[in-house]
Amino acid sequence: MSVENVEQAIARAGGAVPLLRNSPIRPHTFPVVAEFTNWRSEQRAWRDACALLDQSHHMTDLSVSGPDAQRLLSDLGVNSFASFGPGKAKQFVAVNNQGYLIGDAVLFHLEDRTFDLVGHPMVHDWVQYNLETGGYDAVSTRDDNSFDRVSGPPVVYRYELQGPTAAAVMEKVVGAPLPEVKFFDMTSLTIAGCAVRALRHGMAGQPGYELFGPWEDGERVRAAIIEAGQEFGLVRVGAKAYSTANLESAWIPAPLPAIFSEQMKGYREWLPVSAMGSLGGSMDSPNIEDYYVTPYDVGYGRLVSFDHDFVGREALLEISKHPQREKVTLVWDSDDVTEAVGSRYRPGLPAKYIEVPKARYALHQSDKVLAGDKLVGISMDAGYLANEHLMVSLATVDPAYSEPGTTLTVVWGEDPNSAKPAVEPHQQIQIRATVAPAPYVRFAREAYRAR
Incomplete structure (x- = not known):
């Protein structure tokens, strides 16, 4: 049986808005324990002490490598790649030809010609489509989140440590002073005998580190962090509290992807309808474009760089002169x-x-x-x-x-x-x-x- 694509589903539903407004597809799921204590205390932990959040299961990873990997990402991203070398990360943002947002995710530059895109899958799908259809000399591997993965555990564990005592927890578990790491830069550490990559980061707008490595090391690393964190008030955070972390850091997680223009018909014919989410709320315009946002509308204007050519560049250049929201x-x-x-x-x-x-x-x-x-x-x-x-x-x-x-x-x-x-x-x-x-x-x- 053939899989229905987005273009076919729009025709069946009589338009993009009725398709998405009545979609049975769930809101985003965090497939981890809902609460370890209670979500109120867990929210308080990243403000008052140290919160340990498990990011291993709810995000999609798209690894892209090869001679043209950076060119692919530069062609699609509004971000500058001029000084984006290995050991760095950034919030990768992609738009359509009209300058409207398709999606965003965190992009890790792991090694030369090797990148990992991590987050909601809207932008992953767009990158994967262009890789498959654009003649780039690069390859990709994809690890869907644990709700959508067909079988097996994640390839990589990801833990977030954040809060006023996060640095103290890190120093104890590493057993040495932490190296100086700039915001959104990475370093390599050893925890419980395991090699760990650490990104200087914080999901709730608090001091923090994102730690990741091979899945098979995850339990050992987590146990060491929990033991080290006992004297510093470490609290494990479940899905309920974690789902609200973005409200404090002001990251908007899932604006409607702007993929419904005529220029993107080929993409919609490639994209399975199961990859689309549902549209909810009091907005009731029949015009799907009324739900679109630009990078400037959602606070990504500082990331837009016109030092390279990319999809939507000319449109964004014009929009930048008159930010709308x-x-x-x-x-x-x-x-x-x-x-x-x-x-x-x-x-x-x-x-x-x-x-x-x-x-x-x-x-x-x-x-x-x-x-x-x-x-x-x-x-x-x-x-x-x-x-x-x-x-x-x-x-x-x-x-x-x-x-x-x-x-x-x-x-x-x-x-x-x-x-x-x-x-x-x-x-x-x-x-x-x-x-x-x-x-x-x-x-x-x-x-x-x-x-």
């Missing part, structure tokens, strides 16, 4: 949130369920942000911050409404309700929200993002 944190009004939650305990049709700590119920969440009756942006990822006692979302809004303190409205819930499995009968409501900086947490904004 800015990334902000929206702090939801606590009384309005309480009212929405309370509607489930009263007779009548309730508001859409607000799940905590992460409230996203589709892979590509797109909720309308209003100033009065005017649409001024899209809220794209919402959740609860136990450290702040607040519900927040990451959004992109028109510059005129991006000043901290501005009062806006998030429209929560769908009208009409879609057929997604995660959508129950509900009424659409409005929740007041106040614009705040992104990242919202001062340390993440002034220390982490300043690097």
